[in-house]
Amino acid sequence: MAVKEINNQAVLEKLQTKFADAIFNVSEPHEFLTLTTTKDKIIDVVQFLYNDDELKFRFLTDICGIHYPEQELPLGVIYHLHSLTNNVRIRIKVFLPEHAPRIASLTGLFLGANWMERETYDFFGIIFEGHPDLRRILNVDDMVAFPMRKEFPLEDPNRTDKNDDYFGR
Amino acid sequence: MSDIKMVEAPPGIEGAGFFATSLDKAVGLARSYSLWPLPFATSCCGIEFMATMGAHYDLARFGAERLSFSPRQADLLMVMGTIAKKMAPVLRQVYLQMAEPRWVMAVGACASSGGIFDTYSVLQGIDEIIPVDVYVPGCPPRPEGIIDGLNRIQELVQNESLRRRDSEEYKQLLAKYGIQ
Numbered sequence: 001m002a003v004k005e006i007n008n009q010a011v012l013e014k015l016q017t018k019f020a021d022a023i024f025n026v027s028e029p030h031e032f033l034t035l036t037t038t039k040d041k042i043i044d045v046v047q048f049l050y051n052d053d054e055l056k057f058r059f060l061t062d063i064c065g066i067h068y069p070e071q072e073l074p075l076g077v078i079y080h081l082h083s084l085t086n087n088v089r090i091r092i093k094v095f096l097p098e099h100a101p102r103i104a105s106l107t108g109l110f111l112g113a114n115w116m117e118r119e120t121y122d123f124f125g126i127i128f129e130g131h132p133d134l135r136r137i138l139n140v141d142d143m144v145a146f147p148m149r150k151e152f153p154l155e156d157p158n159r160t161d162k163n164d165d166y167f168g169r
Numbered sequence: 170m171s172d173i174k175m176v177e178a179p180p181g182i183e184g185a186g187f188f189a190t191s192l193d194k195a196v197g198l199a200r201s202y203s204l205w206p207l208p209f210a211t212s213c214c215g216i217e218f219m220a221t222m223g224a225h226y227d228l229a230r231f232g233a234e235r236l237s238f239s240p241r242q243a244d245l246l247m248v249m250g251t252i253a254k255k256m257a258p259v260l261r262q263v264y265l266q267m268a269e270p271r272w273v274m275a276v277g278a279c280a281s282s283g284g285i286f287d288t289y290s291v292l293q294g295i296d297e298i299i300p301v302d303v304y305v306p307g308c309p310p311r312p313e314g315i316i317d318g319l320n321r322i323q324e325l326v327q328n329e330s331l332r333r334r335d336s337e338e339y340k341q342l343l344a345k346y347g348i349q
Binding site: 139140145147152159 | 254255287289290
């Protein structure tokens with residue numbers, strides 16, 4: 001039985017016939033299919049990739065966040081999916097506004113999304129609606145900031161104990 | 170002739186069949202050659218310490234034979250590695266659970282000052298939460314460095330008066346850290 005080789009082009013064609021305008025900014029850095037979608041469509045897109053008989057993207061590699069302060073929609077959530085049957089990967093990005101970054105949770109489809117979304121909330125403050133237990137996972141509980149957002153100086157300007165003069169530099 | 174080195178007796182009065190010295194000196198001698206360390210190893214310095222415990226460097230030579238991973242009966246807390254702010258209350262609790270007399274050794278740059286991790290999640294030196302007796306520099310320090318640190322602790326132990334921990338100065342030091 002000849003197994004049909006699934007490549008990036010086939011995956012992209014399937015997505016574009018199904019979702020048309022909701023798929024944009026397509027690129028292939030290092031042969032890694034990367035595309036952007038909207039926050040209303042993300043669950044449908046992942047669900048489609050999961051259910052499709054040919055594609056079978058049934059492994060969630062990672063969910064993480066990103067912050068581009070100069071963009072109109074500065075906060076991003078990035079999903080990495082892997083089809084173990086076809087050995088194909090896909091990266092899906094969704095961008096959100098800074099003042100109320102809300103997006104639907106993926107925990108209904110992948111239980112593993114639970115901790116990944118908690119981490120993304122912990123560092124970027126992105127609210128995942130429908131998450132069963134959205135609280136910090138790595139940082140101390142009483143922290144008020146979201147430390148991976150690019151809104152902090154890299155060093156405390158008032159520190160004196162790490163001046164170069166003390167080290168003969 | 171064997172190469173075994175004996176510890177020198179403390180200064181005292183020696184006569185036929187007796188030897189008299191001060192209680193401080195005798196107790197200090199006994200304590201310093203039977204330190205029971207509690208290794209609080211969180212990262213690379215902890216690995217270096219494992220080498221110190223191994224046969225080649227053999228920490229047991231100094232009487233620090235029983236390394237306990239419990240505060241019970243331990244008298245030397247060795248903090249080795251990065252202490253994140255989330256770990257700080259744990260470290261403090263371990264220190265509070267140790268009985269007096271207790272000594273603390275900060276091994277390596279991270280435990281002493283936060284090291285290269287000048288960042289929001291790392292405690293910039295354990296002396297922000299517990300008093301420290303000896304700092305061992307290095308990133309990570311070689312086993313010789315850790316042994317040198319232990320020898321410094323032994324010197325402190327030998328020369329400490331029995332009443333130091335009842336002194337006003339010591340109580341003020343602990344009060345500074347909010348320890349009763």
